[in-house]
Amino acid sequence: MLYAKASAADKRVALRAGLSSGRILRYPGAFNPLSAKLIQQKGFEGVYISGAVLSADLGLPDIGLTTLTEVAGRSQQIARMTDLPAIVDADTGFGEPMNVARTIQTLEDAGLAGMHIEDQINPKRCGHLDGKQVVDTDTAIKRIRAAVDARRDPNFLVMARTDIRAVDGLDAAVTRAKALQDAGADAIFPEAMGSLAEFETIRAAVSVPILANMTEFGKGELYTVQQLEDVGMNLVIFPVSLLRLAMGSAARGLDAIESHGSLTTMLPEMQHRADLYKLLDYSSYSQFDSGIFDFTLNPHISTPSSTQV
Template sequence: MLYSTATPAAKRAAFRERLASGELLRMPGAFNPLSARLIEQRGFEGVYVSGAVLSADLGLPDIGLTTLTEVAARTRQIARMTDLPVLVDADTGFGEPMNVARTVQELEDAGVSGLHIEDQVNPKRCGHLDGKEVVDEATALARIRAAVDARRDPNLVIMARTDIRGVSGLADALDRARALVDAGADAIFPEAMATLAEFEAMRAAVDVPLLANMTEFGKSELFTVEALRDVGVNMVIWPVSLLRLAMGAAMRALDTLDSEGTLGPRVGEMQHRAELYDLLDYQGYSRFDSDIFNFSVVRD
């Protein structure tokens, strides 16, 4: 009922423990608090909050237009709705190293278990678009050092994302990843890797947890969880997938409504009211007030 029964500190400690175990954690991207609860209900190990999803939710492109305040507020709403660890996209940290420090503490207060800071030029752009620019190594390392210094809970995972693979190649990405780990990064997110062999090379280059981004329509092939596990990946995200699926369903529904004047043909594709009420835990609220849940929902 209401929010998560686990404290942010407990979720962070559990996240650290599972990462240390070497298992692979599946972290679909939530596009709102309700979808985060669904991810947990369906048995996944974590929730991802994508900067691209947050900007799209505001009707904006993913080009660095969202603010720290917007990201922290929406992330807080998502993180408090699930017992799972939440990993959030913190873009470039929203500014210079001092801004990065504030970003870390704001997101820590929002209840996240981890966040990643990238090495793109600010303002950034989608990691799977051409024409990206990355900062020099000194600037990238300063961001990570500021993030590590700013956290108050040592279990908060500070992940470094590097976009350099798509700018100057794999060799530079490996070198950048090693330097980021030396600067204090707890995990590495190598963006836009092209092959499983590249993930395997990254695994050999660093001894911290590794994340794979399986976004559709991007630079990476959509490898299976099993294939990524076999090359040593520890976390997999599908950042925009649920939003894309939901919006695709909404587009088809609106087309049906426009052409037929009814959504009758689409009812079988909808989440049933009983399923929604179960996800919202209507029955749990009856412990406080029996007047709230005093009915039954019949499924045909």
């Protein structure tokens, strides 16, 4: 009932254990707190919170328009509804190294298990848009060092994302990944890889866990979880997938109203009311209400007077 039973500290420990388990972790992207509960119900290992989704949720493009306050607030709403670890996209850290330090502690307080910071210039662009620019190696390293130094829980995961592959090529991505690991990054997120072989190349270059981004309609191919595990990936995200599915279904529903004046034909595609109530755990709330409010005082017991001790 209400929020997750697992504490933020427990979730961070679980994330660390999962990354060292030898099996790949699957983190679908939640677009709201309810979808995070569904991800847990379906048996996945964790929840991803995408910057692109948070932007889209506000009706904005993913070009660095969201603020730390908006990201932390929405991330807290999502993370607290699931016992699964949640990782959030922190863009470029919302400023210079001191801002990065504040970002880390704010996201810790929001109950996240980890985050990633990228090496794009500030403000950033979506990782699968053209025209990206990355900062120099020194600036990228300072961001990661600031993040590592600022965290108070050593289990809070600091992941470094690099977008340099699309700018300067694979060799530059290898060099950048090594530098970010040396700076203290707990994991590496190489964005917009061109092939499984490129993922293998990054795997051979660093010893920390690696994240693979399986976003639809992007610059890279879509690989199966097994394919990614076979080349040594430790975590795979599906960042915008659930939002795309939901918005596609919503558009079809609106078209049905326009065309037929009714949603009768769409009923098989809808989540049933009973399934929603189960996901929301209505029964626990009902039991709580009945235990607290629905009672009758024993008429034979009188209230003590003020003079009684």
